[in-house]
Amino acid sequence: MTTSSLDRPTGARKPLAELTGLVPLAATTACPDPQHVFRRLRAEHGPVAPVELEPGVHAWLVMGYQEILTVTRQEQVYSCDPNDWSAHHDGSLPADSLLRPMMSPYDNAFFVNGERHRRLRAPIAGGMAEIDQRAMRRAVAALCTDVIGAFAGRGEADLVADYAAIVPVLAIADRFGLNTVESHELQAGLAAMFAWGADALAAREKVMKILADVVAARRATPSRDLTTYLVEHPNLRGDAEIYDTMVLTLVAANENTMSCIAQTLRLMLTDERFAGRLRGGRLGVDDALDEVLWRDPPMTNAPARYALRDTELAGQPVRRGDAMILGLTAANADPRIHASGEPWREVGNRAHLSWGAGPHACPAQIPARLIVRTAVETALHLLPGVRLAIPVEELVAVPSPWGRTPQSIPVRFTPVRHRDSEPL
Structure with missing residues (x-):
């Protein structure tokens, strides 16, 4: 790694709490080109920049590849537990803050450190x-075919709402041993639960009831599925830890895999390098997914780590209790490690940080990739003549400081029958 002016912040090195006029974190996602914003932040602050999460709530945005490795690998300095965030103690986080769903303490592996983690x-x-990848691929292809069957005869669909938002949780629910009805009920419950509407609490109770029922069933009759594996695992102490582990797995798989499916479909349908594949071009689904993971990973910015003591990172004065946001998209394009600035052009390069790093790196990278690849291939195969129904510049992302998942991908195609996929 070479040293450059990007390593040395040019602005005043003040504690986070004393800074004003900061760029909102959402400015890195609600824009056509996040890298433009990251370049501006790097020029002013270096690879670690102060940002505003919400009015009056500040954090450090870690944009350097090496700096993210430092933060994610040093548990003794940077904690995953939001209880260590000063905003939870000094009153600066409003009770109705939209940050709470992502930056509040939860009792699962994602939010704890050390031996408990x-x-x-x-x-x-x-x-x-333990997952049998061949069996999983067959199961995912079958459920993708069923999901497509619900809209294949219309000749039009939204590949986010009608497809990408449904497939991942059904795929993981199948691995947990849920039947088709239970899987769809679980998918609907999780969707309502994380829409944070008036029915969110009732949806959570429904989700927990589904999980409790399948856990009880596997205690009575063990099977070769993930639920049985968790029920019998000696590390999990009681039903509460089993449920929390199941929810974490389902939520992480659903949100991140949904985004990967949507972004990969978007790229395959709108970029001639990949769209040409449908007509015999040279780049395929794996290449498109690799580019997505470099350029538009499921989380543009991932919450969070919290400093356990005063320290310094890339010249910035990090204080105990400061929040560190992992700028994964920014770090993937860190100019200090990619002279071209476009690592996604390096076919087969998978050294991105989109799965995280350190002890908390995603443990489901292989099944996640399998689900995405199968879902995208199945959609392209079963929807003849599929094409975007609106100009590509009209595609917009879901409003969020954390990611840039397309809100919808409206498409048209030749209507097909459900089972044989022949034109109507």
């Missing part, structure tokens, strides 16, 4: 490793 993560990692 290792104990709770082991069942997830072990369960993912």
Whole structure:
């Protein structure tokens, strides 16, 4: 790694709490070109920049590749537990803050550190490793075919709402041993739960009831599925930890995999390098997914780490309790490690940070990639003549400081029958 002026912040090195006029974190996602914003922040502050999460709520945005590795690998300095965030103690976080769903304490492997994290993560990692990939691919292809069958005869669809938002949770629910009806009920419950509407609490109770029922069923009759694996795992102490582990797995798989499916479909349908593949071009689904993971990963900015003591990172004075946001999209294009600034042009390069790094790196990278690849291939195969129904510049992202998932991908195609996929 070379040293450049990007390593040395040019602005005043003041503590986070004393800074004003900061760029909102949402400015990095609600724009046509996030890299333009990241370049501006780097020029002013270096690879670690102060940003505003909400009015009056500040954090450090870590945009450097090496700096993210430092933060994610040093648990003794940077904690995953939001209880260590000063905003939870000094009153600066409003009770109705939209940051709370992503930056509040939860009792699962994602939000704890050290030995407790290792104990709770082991069942997830072990369960993912136990998955029969061939069997899973067949199951995912079958459920993708069923989902497509619900709209194949219309000749038009929204590949986000009608497809990408549905497939991942059904795929993971199948691995947990849920039947088709239970899987669809779970998908609907999770969707309502994270829409944060008036029915969110009732939706959570419904989700927990589904999980409790399948756990009870596997205790009575074990099977070769993830639920049985978790029920029998010695690291999980009681039903509450089993439920929390199942919810974490479902939520992480659903949100991140949905985004990858949507972004990969978008690229395949709108970029001639990939769209040409449908007509015999040279780049395919794996290449498109690799580019998505470099350029538009599921999380543009990932919450969060919290400083456990006063320290310094890339010349910035990090204070105990400061929040560190992981700028994954920014770090993937860190000019200090990619002279061209476009690592996604390097076919087969998978050294991106989109799965995270350190002890908390995603343990489900292989099944997630399998689900995405199968979902995209199945859609392109079963929807003849599929094409975007609006100009590409009219595609917009879901409003969020965390990611840039397309809000919708309206398409048209030749209507097909459900089972044989022949034109009507």
